[in-house]
Amino acid sequence: MRVILAPMEGVVDALMRDILSTINPYDLLVTEFVRVVDQLLPEKVFLKLCPELLNNGNTPSGTPVRVQLLGQEPQCMGENALRAIELGSHGVDANFGCPAKIVNRSKGGAVLLQYPESVHDIVKAMRQAVPKEHAVTAKIRLGYEDKSLFMENAIAVYEAGATELAIHARSKVDGYKPPAYWEYITEVRKRLPIPVIANGEIWNRDDAKRCIDVTGCDSIMIGRGAISLPNLADTIKTGATPYTWAQTLGLMLSYTQRELNGRKSDYYPARIKQWFTYLNRQYPEADTLFRELRVFKTTEEIVAVLEAAQRNLAD
Numbered sequence: 001m002r003v004i005l006a007p008m009e010g011v012v013d014a015l016m017r018d019i020l021s022t023i024n025p026y027d028l029l030v031t032e033f034v035r036v037v038d039q040l041l042p043e044k045v046f047l048k049l050c051p052e053l054l055n056n057g058n059t060p061s062g063t064p065v066r067v068q069l070l071g072q073e074p075q076c077m078g079e080n081a082l083r084a085i086e087l088g089s090h091g092v093d094a095n096f097g098c099p100a101k102i103v104n105r106s107k108g109g110a111v112l113l114q115y116p117e118s119v120h121d122i123v124k125a126m127r128q129a130v131p132k133e134h135a136v137t138a139k140i141r142l143g144y145e146d147k148s149l150f151m152e153n154a155i156a157v158y159e160a161g162a163t164e165l166a167i168h169a170r171s172k173v174d175g176y177k178p179p180a181y182w183e184y185i186t187e188v189r190k191r192l193p194i195p196v197i198a199n200g201e202i203w204n205r206d207d208a209k210r211c212i213d214v215t216g217c218d219s220i221m222i223g224r225g226a227i228s229l230p231n232l233a234d235t236i237k238t239g240a241t242p243y244t245w246a247q248t249l250g251l252m253l254s255y256t257q258r259e260l261n262g263r264k265s266d267y268y269p270a271r272i273k274q275w276f277t278y279l280n281r282q283y284p285e286a287d288t289l290f291r292e293l294r295v296f297k298t299t300e301e302i303v304a305v306l307e308a309a310q311r312n313l314a315d
């Protein structure tokens with residue numbers, strides 16, 4: 001069985017990938033998306049989003065990373081896919097699931113699921129641009145406003161020559177609201193000869209087992225669950241004990257301290273707070289801390305609050 005870390009824009013960056021791949025036996029990690037509009041992007045754009053490219057495309061603990069692209073113009077997607085591969089990405093992925101209004105307005109992301117022929121043309125251009133020994137993959141939702149085109153889109157990806165297909169089992173309109181409609185993935189998995197990766201609403205080991213039972217897929221992709229329980233992939237793959245709140249707090253502290261000692265970018269507090277929004281589900285203790293953290297603006301302040309929480313736990 002393969003467990004893949006889902007791309008999560010605004011949350012799963014290189015530092016998070018480093019931390020999560022150190023404590024989990026992930027098979028693959030997918031980056032936040034690189035937005036492709038109408039030009040071949042400079043190398044620095046790829047390296048900023050995926051610094052692992054300087055390490056043969058692997059995290060420091062050796063887990064392969066795949067760059068994800070989001071765009072609507074086939075030729076341009078092809079050129080940028082090739083660049084990602086040449087820089088060392090382990091395959092390249094196309095995003096057809098992003099629900100963001102700004103992205104959809106410029107005809108990228110989930111809005112493309114209304115036009116299976118466009119999905120096909122984009123993946124095909126990427127496939128033709130990238131040497132065949134490298135994976136070209138796609139990630140789709142079940143549709144935009146409804147799910148009527150889910151199979152057409154899946155077939156479009158397959159016929160374009162994709163290596164595999166990840167499916168987030170909801171439409172754009174479903175947003176992130178439970179349930180995930182895994183049974184649609186089952187239908188695609190039965191129909192397509194390429195591997196299908198099941199994604200959506202896997203929060204613990206039992207969910208993973210049920211998802212695999214329902215879909216028959218050998219590979220699953222985990223997103224919010226992977227940050228709400230930091231060692232989720234390990235619990236799924238090896239039966240490891242889920243992290244206690246004290247362990248998770250320690251991990252968050254090391255994440256924020258490493259950021260503080262490293263790049264010191266001002267977007268980090270927002271990322272740390274975003275992480276907290278998913279922790280509540282697993283740890284009731286996270287809720288109080290999250291409310292406390294909301295007023296703090298800098299990483300320094302956040303580190304101080306987390307250190308105090310850790311001291312309280314030890315008392």
Ligand SMILES: Cc1cc2nc3c(=O)[nH]c(=O)nc-3n(C[C@H](O)[C@H](O)[C@H](O)COP(=O)(O)O)c2cc1C
Pocket residue numbers: 006007008009010011031032033068095096097098139168176199200201202221222223224225
């Ligand atoms: C904050 C956030 C950011 C996301 N960013 C991306 C992205 O950049 N690319 C993508 O394909 N999906 C993105 N997704 C969707 C996830 O990869 C995943 O499909 C979705 O969260 C469902 O899986 P889950 O129930 O395990 O979270 C994002 C989801 C969230 C919550």
